Amino acid sequence: MQELPKKYGNGDRKGESRTCVSFIKHLSELSTEKTPRYRMTEKEYNKCVDLYADNLFRFIVKNLGHTEDARDVVQNAFEILWKHCQEVSFEKGKSYLFTVGYHNMIDHVRKVKRITLVDNFKEDSSIADTNVHNAREVMEKALARLSEVQRSLILLKDYEGYSYEEIGMIMELNPSQVKVYLHRARLHLKDYFVKIQNVI
Known part of the structure; x- marks a missing residue:
């Protein structure tokens, strides 16, 4: 080869x-x-x-x-x-x-x-900064606030299109756990976006 x-x-x-x-x-x-x-x-x-x-x-x-x-x-x-x-x-x-x-x-x-791990994430005081209006930056800020597992789940499912079974194999979780953790991750993202809208 x-x-x-x-x-x-x-x-x-x-x-x-x-x-x-x-x-x-x-x-x-x-x-x-x-x-x-x-x-x-x-x-x-x-x-x-x-x-x-x-x-x-x-x-x-x-x-x-x-x-x-x-x-x-x-x-x-x-x-x-x-x-x-x-x-x-x-x-x-x-x-x-x-x-x-x-x-x-x-x-x-x-x-x-x-x-930089999520546990050490510092609150961004400039959340209302004009840059936050950029959709990509907003998403990156939102993902940074998730735990390592939650962020990986979102990326594998919503960005890469893996099935629950495939994600389970990659992350050593059963499909039910994947669904539950993914649901929680999406709720965290939803809460973050609501806060962004309220600030703006």
């Missing part, structure tokens, strides 16, 4: 986090389930890069709030897929990448203290 695309580096593959490693065997078993031919070809791997790299980066950076850290997480996810591409089918490529990326992100958050 050719080298890993330069866009996501060509690391030594020693960066697999403990959380990620614990999922690899499980994911590999899932990838072979009801799938006779499961080896991902070089062409399919490169197609995964083209199809899912930007989506995965967008998901990770919205959670971390730090571009370089997000790039590291995405790079690591693709390196893990590259290393295990003969155990993962192309059809399972997206869910595999998002699962590994999500759990790698969790480990990254625990290790890198400079990442």
Whole structure:
């Protein structure tokens, strides 16, 4: 196979986090389930890069709030897929990448203290600032106020279009939990938008 695309580096593959490693065997078993031919070809791997790299980066950076850290997480996810591409089918490529990326992100958050977590979020005194009228900025401010789990649920369901079952696999939740937590997350967003409207 050719080298890993330069866009996501060509690391030594020693960066697999403990959380990620614990999922690899499980994911590999899932990838072979009801799938006779499961080896991902070089062409399919490169197609995964083209199809899912930007989506995965967008998901990770919205959670971390730090571009370089997000790039590291995405790079690591693709390196893990590259290393295990003969155990993962192309059809399972997206869910595999998002699962590994999500759990790698969790480990990254625990290790890198400079990442701004929701628990340390400071009230924005300039909420009535003219910038708040920008829809994108309003949404980013709203997402920043959610917990890590709630934010991930919103991004996976409403931005990426995953099913409850797929989200459950990625985040280790059952479908019922996904629905309940997602409902609570949406209520938090709704409350925030109501407050914004009242201020404006």
